[in-house]
Amino acid sequence: MSKPVLIVGSVAYDNIITPFAKGTQILGGSASYASIACSYFSQTQLVGVVGTDFDPSFIERFKKHGIDLEGLEVDESGKTFFWEGEYSEGFKTRETLAIELNVFETFEPKIPESKKNPSFVMLGNIAPSLQSHVLDEIEGNPFVLADTMDLWMNIAKEDLLNLLPRLDMLVINDEESELLTGESNVILAGQKILTMGPKMLIIKKGPNGAILFHPGGMFCVPSYPVTELRDPTGAGDSFAGAFIGHLAAKDSTDFSVLKEALFYATATASLTVEAFSLERLETAGKEALEARYKELIKLSQL
Amino acid sequence: MSKPVLIVGSVAYDNIITPFAKGTQILGGSASYASIACSYFSQTQLVGVVGTDFDPSFIERFKKHGIDLEGLEVDESGKTFFWEGEYSEGFKTRETLAIELNVFETFEPKIPESKKNPSFVMLGNIAPSLQSHVLDEIEGNPFVLADTMDLWMNIAKEDLLNLLPRLDMLVINDEESELLTGESNVILAGQKILTMGPKMLIIKKGPNGAILFHPGGMFCVPSYPVTELRDPTGAGDSFAGAFIGHLAAKDSTDFSVLKEALFYATATASLTVEAFSLERLETAGKEALEARYKELIKLSQL
Numbered sequence: 001m002s003k004p005v006l007i008v009g010s011v012a013y014d015n016i017i018t019p020f021a022k023g024t025q026i027l028g029g030s031a032s033y034a035s036i037a038c039s040y041f042s043q044t045q046l047v048g049v050v051g052t053d054f055d056p057s058f059i060e061r062f063k064k065h066g067i068d069l070e071g072l073e074v075d076e077s078g079k080t081f082f083w084e085g086e087y088s089e090g091f092k093t094r095e096t097l098a099i100e101l102n103v104f105e106t107f108e109p110k111i112p113e114s115k116k117n118p119s120f121v122m123l124g125n126i127a128p129s130l131q132s133h134v135l136d137e138i139e140g141n142p143f144v145l146a147d148t149m150d151l152w153m154n155i156a157k158e159d160l161l162n163l164l165p166r167l168d169m170l171v172i173n174d175e176e177s178e179l180l181t182g183e184s185n186v187i188l189a190g191q192k193i194l195t196m197g198p199k200m201l202i203i204k205k206g207p208n209g210a211i212l213f214h215p216g217g218m219f220c221v222p223s224y225p226v227t228e229l230r231d232p233t234g235a236g237d238s239f240a241g242a243f244i245g246h247l248a249a250k251d252s253t254d255f256s257v258l259k260e261a262l263f264y265a266t267a268t269a270s271l272t273v274e275a276f277s278l279e280r281l282e283t284a285g286k287e288a289l290e291a292r293y294k295e296l297i298k299l300s301q302l
Numbered sequence: 303m304s305k306p307v308l309i310v311g312s313v314a315y316d317n318i319i320t321p322f323a324k325g326t327q328i329l330g331g332s333a334s335y336a337s338i339a340c341s342y343f344s345q346t347q348l349v350g351v352v353g354t355d356f357d358p359s360f361i362e363r364f365k366k367h368g369i370d371l372e373g374l375e376v377d378e379s380g381k382t383f384f385w386e387g388e389y390s391e392g393f394k395t396r397e398t399l400a401i402e403l404n405v406f407e408t409f410e411p412k413i414p415e416s417k418k419n420p421s422f423v424m425l426g427n428i429a430p431s432l433q434s435h436v437l438d439e440i441e442g443n444p445f446v447l448a449d450t451m452d453l454w455m456n457i458a459k460e461d462l463l464n465l466l467p468r469l470d471m472l473v474i475n476d477e478e479s480e481l482l483t484g485e486s487n488v489i490l491a492g493q494k495i496l497t498m499g500p501k502m503l504i505i506k507k508g509p510n511g512a513i514l515f516h517p518g519g520m521f522c523v524p525s526y527p528v529t530e531l532r533d534p535t536g537a538g539d540s541f542a543g544a545f546i547g548h549l550a551a552k553d554s555t556d557f558s559v560l561k562e563a564l565f566y567a568t569a570t571a572s573l574t575v576e577a578f579s580l581e582r583l584e585t586a587g588k589e590a591l592e593a594r595y596k597e598l599i600k601l602s603q604l
Contacts, residue, residue, distance in 0.1 A: 208511070216492035220602050221602075
């Protein structure tokens with residue numbers, strides 16, 4: 001019954017500076033977060049690229065979660081994608097201090113032959129032209145979820161707009177929804193985005209929960225009450241990975257399953273933000289995740 | 303089974319300037335909003351003061367909602383409390399342009415003899431010393447809910463801190479919770495406020511819903527998806543009035559009833575903000591309110 005999920009995105013070294021601490025050369029990238037999150041729910045197939053400098057112990061961390069790495073290319077020509085960012089006091093803003101594309105500069109996702117007919121595909125946050133390229137490569141009619149970010153709205157909006165009608169689900173945050181539509185009211189922004197192509201939409205509001213826009217209506221989930229925010233990097237990727245992981249586990253995209261998935265996605269993201277990189281999420285275990293799911297249910301259900 | 307609610311607060315003339323329009327000499331004041339909101343659920347007793355200039359048609363509006371006005375004093379010595387405020391673009395901030403206390407300057411709430419033994423009391427947003435005075439005047443052991451605002455945290459913090467241990471429920475917004483505790487994390491702020499005296503707490507987060515802090519745990523409700531925000535004045539008063547109104551209607555403060563009340567409070571506040579003053583709330587009718595309650599349930603319940 002459970003189906004695998006094909007996840008395409010970045011795998012990276014991150015340097016992250018928060019008001020509390022600094023993480024150096026830690027495992028990052030949209031596909032890394034999404035894959036570990038997804039692996040709690042379904043068989044996960046990662047497609048991405050790393051350079052010759054990629055730490056073998058990071059590979060072990062993926063393997064420990066049973067992630068299929070056939071699609072993780074090792075590009076002998078260079079180094080792994082690197083990103084350095086700094087969060088301001090209270091995590092109110094994030095500034096990119098350095099970015100080195102390295103092997104990511106010429107990356108063109110290659111889907112292994114055996115994985116070209118997936119049921120569930122997550123297009124992690126990479127250039128929308130690459131996301132479209134992935135959809136060109138695969139066959140059949142999978143459920144397609146995409147994440148994106150403000151950067152692409154600013155420098156590759158046309159590509160993003162071309163991608164949207166090919167999506168079953170777009171997952172963005174409230175600031176991005178305003179940037180994409182010019183609408184500051186998140187409800188109006190969501191309604192406008194649905195007219196731009198994706199069948200469904202999730203708008204994440206950080207500590208204020210998330211809203212699913214579905215043809216059957218809207219659905220809201222509160223955030224998990226995080227009191228130990230340490231590093232929000234990867235929260236969105238983890239959210240999306242867990243979300244599609246639950247759909248694949250149930251092999252269903254029924255509204256009721258999408259709603260459950262929202263709760264699991266929220267629970268998963270709350271673990272990610274409690275430590276640098278994947279440190280908390282990958283060690284938490286399925287039981288901790290289920291416990292948070294149940295807490296979220298208790299927190300919101302009459 | 304249903305019990306009456308005693309509501310003490312301000313009754314005022316407001317001038318309100320929004321990015322869209324201006325409302326002049328409109329009905330305002332914490333007790334006005336709270337009483338009309340409460341009247342949809344329970345018999346409502348208003349205690350407040352107006353001046354000789356108070357528009358008799360405003361009295362009729364209260365009476366149309368069956369509000370008991372025995373405690374509404376008409377002070378022959380002056381004019382009604384007046385407030386003028388302006389909202390910035392996107393309702394992001396509110397500035398007080400003018401304030402004339404008038405008869406409110408010497409106001410001391412007088413509880414009619416027949417109403418001195420209430421079961422449910424709402425202390426609307428007035429000076430905390432006056433709120434405490436009301437509690438001195440009444441007998442028995444009613445359920446006491448209080449609203450307050452940033453002003454009192456800045457100019458009468460001692461009075462407010464003295465009031466808190468006398469409350470069953472404090473209702474404030476997220477900015478106020480940070481001002482009161484110095485905590486920007488709303489969960490930590492809420493936990494801290496519970497140590498300051500009130501048995502329970504609600505923190506409202508505007509378009510991001512509200513959180514109930516209860517000895518039995520937290521409970522979250524999303525906001526109603528308002529797309530026609532016209533004037534947020536009175537949203538908090540309406541929220542609190544509806545909340546206690548539902549408790550009184552059920553004559554219960556069980557956790558399950560408090561949760562239901564959160565949904566009704568949210569539905570009620572969403573009507574208030576769609577027009578100036580009480581224009582939308584007072585004409586909406588119980589059916590419109592019930593419809594929004596049901597929508598909120600659909601929006602959040604699995």
